[in-house]
Amino acid sequence: MVTKPWGCYIDLFRTPNLVIKKIRLNPGQATSLQSHEDRAEIWMAHLGIVTVTVNDHICELTPSSVSNIDSVRDGTSQSSAMLICTDDVHRAENKTEKPVSFWEVQFGECDEEDIVRLSDLYGRVTKGEN
Secondary structure, eight states, X not given: OEEETTEEEEXXXXXXXXXXXXXXXXXXXXXXXXXXXXXXXXXXXXXXXXXXXETTEEEEEOOOSOOOOBOGGGTOSEESEEEEOTTOOEEEEOOSSSOEEEEEEEEESXXXXXXXXXXXXXXXXXXXXX
16 A cells, blocks of 8 residues: 555556556545646546546546446546546545545556646645656
8 A cells, every 4th residue: 555645545456558556535635636648547436426627627436336437528527437548637636524435547658657747735746756
């Protein structure tokens, strides 16, 4: 388990071109606003409501039996899974009072050095520092 100021994550599977993580966000916390040059991601809700920003669109990611993958570019306001394309500017937030979690599937060149951090609540505005 890797501890972060916003919560933690655990790698469930990792290869150079595919990573599966379970991410937990603590109440009131958010990941950095970031993008990736060499990988795309799919986020799938696990527990609670995760507020997702992709580019200029906001969506609530909620657990559901629906198995389709949406894109906020389609005007979706609520979904169980979200596609985040290469170079999309994105962030996950927990606006609730309980921990939330989601699955992240990375594909492409899956290297933690690929994080381009644009802003961060914790002062970590650097490239490659997760």
